[in-house]
Amino acid sequence: METLKNPHQAQDDFVLPENNKPTKEPTIKLTSEQIQFFKTNGFLSIDHLIDEKEATCIRDQYDKWFAAKVGREHGNFFDLLSEDTDDKEAVAPQLLWPSIYGKIMTKFDLYDTQMYVNAYEISKSLLGDETTFKGDHAILKPPSVNSLPTPWHQDEAYWDPTFTYESLGVWVALQPVSVENGCMQFIAGSHRTSDVLPHHTQNNNPRIHGLEVDNPSDYQKNIISCPLPIGGATFHHCRTLHYTGPNCSNEPRRAYTLQFQCNTKKRDEPRLNTWNEIKTTEREKRAKESGWNLRAP
Template sequence: METITNPHQAHALFVLPETDKPIKESTIKLTQEQIDFFKTNGFLSIDNFIDDNEVSNIRNQYDQWFAAKLGREHGNFFDLLSEDTDDKEAVAPQLLWPSIYGKQMTGFDLYSTQMYANAYAISKALLGEDTIFKGDHAILKPSTSNSLPTPWHQDEAYWNPTLTYESLGVWVALQPVSIENGCMQFIPGSHRMYDVLPHHTQNNNPRIHGLEVDNPNELTKNIMSCPLPSGGATFHHCRTLHHTGPNCSNEPRRAYTLQFECNTKTREQPRLNTWNETKITEREKRAKESGWTLRAP
């Protein structure tokens, strides 16, 4: 293990792993049919990804992280779909880097989980042997009357516009998910049909972090929903159009996500990125003031 010692970085006191290799062996091996489905459609759904014991262990710690609002001072705990001010209840609270903050608070070790071992092995099978882990992210949708959908978007729209990515997100359900409480929904094949499309901030408000693809009604005519049992997971390419609906159930909807990438390349010309360049969010302000510089997963 290596300790970051740069005193100008907010993460200077955190310990990061020397390697992204999992401690456990994967319990899942994809079929060629599953690999082909992902390459064609840009997503894959797996019902029995981790067992009930691991779900329970992660969920118990997850609830402690969110109750403590870990990482808020660094811009890593924030509300995706509002102006993220302290005087209002969060609609869609997010925690970046739960593997870093959770280890400090609850002793959580992502790299020793079956979730990570399975995600790592499957991501290599889908992207290639040079695949590496890029970070993790916890997403909560409370069961409130003002719950909002997460807009249709491509993950790469949030990222460096000078690069093009072969990357995927792993979205793990920590309870059963359905359309009612906000399961993942995808546009099959959209990762092949489009580069990064034009996006805008939620409600065109530069103080909101969340992005929505322009003209979503013209792009989202062939929707495939992916309900999952507790412990199920979806995998999606970074250019696959996806969204989740509001949580209309009586229970919180918890998801743990991991990001992997392979063979990132420099673009000949930077792509459009006006939607990020004009943001003035509270989250970015807190990150800048604290000196947090790790790239968001």
């Protein structure tokens, strides 16, 4: 396993494939019924995006990245649900851009995986042929009596308020997931809101990165849980409200996510974004100090 030779310039090692084209053929194709389900509900669950062999291979490398806390100096390894200080164990550690760090550390090549190929193919079916890859993200929920839920939120609430997005997240299970260990849960049809809903930081603490929609109980209708076997995946629109519960099992819950988008447009006026403007997180401080400026999406 290699270390970063020049940690402040790790993003220089990241190169998108030409036109985002995969290096192999997809092994999956959506039906018209699946596409219509996504358009109606704002999410789609697929039991077998990749086989168990590839999921296990990715998981083995994933565990090395998290054990090394790679990317912490850039603000890319951080705790979503706490103040993210060095003296406390992370409750919900996250790694942005595992494709960068994995390539350097474990020779991981995202673009040569069936995971990327199949996710890209499905995303084009759901968003359109002009769909592009915008980033990746690894999410870990350790087993713990202190494990916390990831609150109800919309992904777009984290993003640049001067744009409106047609984007989706692909959430890939690297072991079987259930309600007990924190599978994805969605509010069907919530992506049809006119715009991003008001959010606030976890516990209204500006030092915590994680967001929660205001008054979540107002929206908790038509909740659908999506347990998955290893290698299964969910696809959700960036304005679909979603949630994962605490990990109440005896094993870590690992997920690898990919972000794709199409037809991003500049707004005439920026949307509300007060919840991000007030943040003073350790994660952002480390990113600024290291000179990291690559953002997703």
